[in-house]
Amino acid sequence: MQTIRRLAELREAVARFRAEGASVALVPTMGALHAGHMALIEAARRPGQRVVASIFVNPRQFGANEDLSRYPRREGADARMLAEAGCDLLWAPEVEEMYPDGFATTVSVSGVSEGLDGAARPGHFDGVATVVAKLFGQVRPDQAFFGEKDFQQLAVVRRMVVDLDLGIEVVGVPTQRDDDGLALSSRNIYLDEGERARAVALPRALGEAARAIERGNDPQVALAEARTALIAAGFDVDYLALADAETLSLDPDSSRPRRLLAAARIGSTRLIDNLAIGQG
Numbered sequence: 001m002q003t004i005r006r007l008a009e010l011r012e013a014v015a016r017f018r019a020e021g022a023s024v025a026l027v028p029t030m031g032a033l034h035a036g037h038m039a040l041i042e043a044a045r046r047p048g049q050r051v052v053a054s055i056f057v058n059p060r061q062f063g064a065n066e067d068l069s070r071y072p073r074r075e076g077a078d079a080r081m082l083a084e085a086g087c088d089l090l091w092a093p094e095v096e097e098m099y100p101d102g103f104a105t106t107v108s109v110s111g112v113s114e115g116l117d118g119a120a121r122p123g124h125f126d127g128v129a130t131v132v133a134k135l136f137g138q139v140r141p142d143q144a145f146f147g148e149k150d151f152q153q154l155a156v157v158r159r160m161v162v163d164l165d166l167g168i169e170v171v172g173v174p175t176q177r178d179d180d181g182l183a184l185s186s187r188n189i190y191l192d193e194g195e196r197a198r199a200v201a202l203p204r205a206l207g208e209a210a211r212a213i214e215r216g217n218d219p220q221v222a223l224a225e226a227r228t229a230l231i232a233a234g235f236d237v238d239y240l241a242l243a244d245a246e247t248l249s250l251d252p253d254s255s256r257p258r259r260l261l262a263a264a265r266i267g268s269t270r271l272i273d274n275l276a277i278g279q280g
């Protein structure tokens, strides 16, 4: 598996894939890879398709007080994992290659970006949409793979692709979890032993609330109980909400697919998770 850092070389490599008659899949990441990312690579591997993974810790999606400087970076181990998983090419540009002097464009998706993580992390989804639009322009994939763990991000990318007529098939991959149910995340390495043990309260609280809502219980009561369980486990809750699974409207129609979403902090670590309600 080749690692490429220059856009001109990326374009040549993708052109070679196309010349072979292959279709191209893109798996965007910020590195510090784990089994969740590998599930994306696995989903992207299809006969006649070449898989490009990107690793880029995108400064534009981090707020001023967020963890950009301490975000884990371990490209050597990542490259080995990608090669073993059958990835064909790693696109790992430096910040200057992605955002050269004079860069002046922001892609902003309204509506679906605005609540939940969009409200908790102002500007975050502008940064995500901008870099994903660039990655799409650089690689020009047929398909792009994103995890459901970042459910709002997936919805934002889907909206952008439709609105800008990008003609890329966006594929959502189910959240991969540890044995106790905690969603795999690069940020889990920030958790100390005690925090890691208490973090399981997040998927448990979501699971209990989801089941209660599916049984027909009042969602507001189910959400309040989940919040109480999270606080008892030592979490500070950023949000805990029931939303429309496509628009992320917080006033969802129960005849449409719905999603339960949460973000909560334990110690200095912010975790997110979400679950489908019924057919959502």
Ligand SMILES: Nc1ncnc2c1ncn2[C@@H]1O[C@H](COP(=O)(O)OP(=O)(O)OP(=O)(O)O)[C@@H](O)[C@H]1O
Pocket: 028, 029, 030, 031, 036, 037, 039, 040, 145, 146, 147, 148, 149, 150, 173, 174, 175, 176, 177, 183, 184, 185, 186, 187, 188
């Ligand atoms: N547990 C998981 N299951 C499925 N997909 C995942 C999982 N974790 C991350 N992904 C997906 O991998 C892609 C790259 O995510 P990223 O590199 O930010 O990893 P991450 O573990 O989500 O890190 P972070 O701690 O920053 O949230 C995204 O599409 C994300 O949704």
Ligand SMILES: CC(C)(CO)[C@@H](O)C(=O)[O-]
Pocket: 028, 029, 030, 056, 058, 061, 128, 131, 132, 150, 153
């Ligand atoms: C999609 C993404 C790679 C854009 O930087 C990032 O938000 C992520 O890793 O989920």
Ligand code: BAL
Pocket: 030, 061, 062, 150, 153
């Ligand atoms: N996994 C989404 C990237 C971020 O939190 O910035």
